[in-house]
Amino acid sequence: MIYSLHLKNFKPFEDQLIEFRQLTLLSGLNGMGKSSALQSLLLLRQSYQQRLLQRKRLALNGDLVSIGTAKDALFEGAKEELIGIKLIVEYREKMTWEWNFRYDQKADVLRTDIAPITQEIHDFSLFGNYFHYLQAERLGPRNVFEMSDYSVSQNFQIGTRGEYAEHFLYVFGDQKINTIGLEQKFSQNIPKNLERFKQNEPNKLSHPKEKSLLLKNQVKAWMGEISPGTRIHIDPIEGVDLMSLRYSFEMGKEVSSRYRNTNVGFGITYTLPVIVAALASIPGSLDLSLK
Known part of the structure; x- marks a missing residue:
């Protein structure tokens, strides 16, 4: 800190x-x-x-x-x-x-x-992998978003413009918040710290109405505070290093068709990287964001 x-x-x-x-x-x-x-x-x-x-x-x-x-x-x-x-x-x-x-x-x-x-x-949050920075000039709605195995899978980054937020959510969506990537980071060096982090209370960042602590479910719950009923659909496009992003919306017991990202406005796209970065942060990490 x-x-x-x-x-x-x-x-x-x-x-x-x-x-x-x-x-x-x-x-x-x-x-x-x-x-x-x-x-x-x-x-x-x-x-x-x-x-x-x-x-x-x-x-x-x-x-x-x-x-x-x-x-x-x-x-x-x-x-x-x-x-x-x-x-x-x-x-x-x-x-x-x-x-x-x-x-x-x-x-x-x-x-x-x-x-x-x-x-x-060397391992302090400002200089290590568990640092997220989002600049004010972020990516607006796009039909496709970039993939980067180096930035996402190896260094746990979502990009300074939020350009890898979708890929990050796709890769780590099934991991619990506050534990993302801990096995990769500590598996060889500090196993005691890994257990200490795993025992930390991840529900401090969790949405009060969402029981699941998986990143994808928590992102969905918090996105619902900005745009009620929002569902996120992320899929890799075969043959190219790109991700497709679409949204659907719950309307009572029904769910709308999937809409292109470019057809749902700027607010959701600008908000998504902020929520992903916050929920992906483990204890001791550092997030910086400009409006």
Whole structure:
């Protein structure tokens, strides 16, 4: 868990402390720094994925976020030429991780002399597989959606635009929420942790009216809160790495025909990845989403 984020000279923040809880909502007017706060975490993650953070480097541009150069990242009225990111986290025990990156106006990779030990951060939720990030610009209704065995089956990701949410639901739909992928993750290394997670109470995320804890049933129940009676139908298309998505609707004791995803509006398609990401999260994971 991340307890706090302290930003120094980063975009709109000269010196800002942000404290987190298990559920944290950031709200405010445009341009006040909501996205910038999340971008600081994304910078650390993408730098780790590019194997730069391990070498005391920060990548300002990548798959998760593109800031530009150091000039774009530095607070306009900065009194010193450095960008600081400090995290207080709990991983096995409460600890502080801090980076102070040197300013280089035209550089898109920043350097620091001091960084946390790589092994300490290796399995933390911000850097591991159990991290979900949904950007504001997500995929709208499509007749077909992409499949990715690497992203979904191996790394438990739904895509930053929610592009693999349908494939994720198809692959893991028959697993119980809060246990998805635990066998794959812990089977060789930490069997005791696997048992501890399995004994955790998965009903904390479950819909109060749905007895089944299977992901597909829980997604259906929560989708019903947004669009009552919604049924989801996902099928792979033979010969190509694509998924077909259709919806039907319960009307009393009857069920409608299956409608193309493009014919049911944007709301359901935009909501589905958020629900899948939340229900797919095991204890200790981290979800970031922009409106």
